[in-house]
Amino acid sequence: MKLLLTSAGVNNKSIHDALVDMLDKPIADSTALCIPTAMYGHPWVGPGVKTWEFISGKEENPMVNLGWKSVGVLELTALPSIDKDRWVPLVRETDVLLVAGGDALYLCHWMRQSGLADLLPSLRSVYVGMSAGSMVMAPNIGEFFVGWTPPNGGDKTLSLVDFAMFPHVDHEMLPYNTMAAAEKWAAGMQGPAYAIDDQTAIKVIDGAVEVVSEGHWKLFAQS
Incomplete structure (x- = not known):
């Protein structure tokens, strides 16, 4: 499984080059499915205009608008109501x-409910996450990021990587997302934890982790 876990999309040359390398072919020859589901669980984004902007490639964070051969929509909340042979x-x-x-916990819930979570480890696809779309791969997200509450409570996510992520460090619109706040958050996590800004991504191929950055980041490794 290949993962490109970004804070804010494919928004600089280093992250773009990493994506092309992981695809092993040009973006123009590659097919994509976009998954907007996490947006519905967060009060700042969707449903509504922001969700449409993501799907249509009109948003400012490059994901859908990179020049794919084709782009489809995979809406996780719909999948439990249709046969798996329609979408798998x-x-x-x-x-x-x-x-x-x-919202990472909302996304995690619907990844599990839909069956996508079970499918992910066997896929040949490159998984490109943005913010919550990246955080959901971790064992848990920490109390700092809990918004939508899952039916069973808690902050556990998919555990498809062994580290957690604190995105959007020092973002001008997120005054609480400081490196000091990230350090406090990391102290409460059980394993390695990365704080990354919007110019940084984490590349994971078969468990090997590499940070790709034109900005700043920090690894908090638990002793």
Whole structure:
């Protein structure tokens, strides 16, 4: 499984080059499915205009508008109501999954309910997450990021990587997302934790982790 876990999309050359390398072919020859589901669970984004902007490639964070051969929509909340043979082959055949930000626990819930969570480890697709779309891969997200509350409570996510992520460090519109806040958050996590700004992504291929950055980031490694 190949993961490109971004804070704010494919928004600089280093992250773009990493994506192309992971695809092993040009973006123009690659098919994509975008997953907007996390947006519905977050009060700042969707449903509504922001969700449409993501799907249509009109938003400022490059994901859908990179020049793909084709782009489809995979809405996780719809999947439990349709037969798996309607959507599983589509997911297996696509080159990249583009997973929007929003609420990580809401996204995690619907990844599990839909069956996508079970499918992810076997996919050949490149998974590109943005913000919550990246955080959901971690074992948990920490109390700092809990918004939507899952039926069973808690902050556990998919555990498809062994580290947690604190995105949007020092973002001008998120005054609480400071490196000091990230350090305090990391102290409460059980394993390695990365704080990354919007010019940074984490590349994971078969468990090997590499930070791709034109900005700043920090790894908090638990002793």
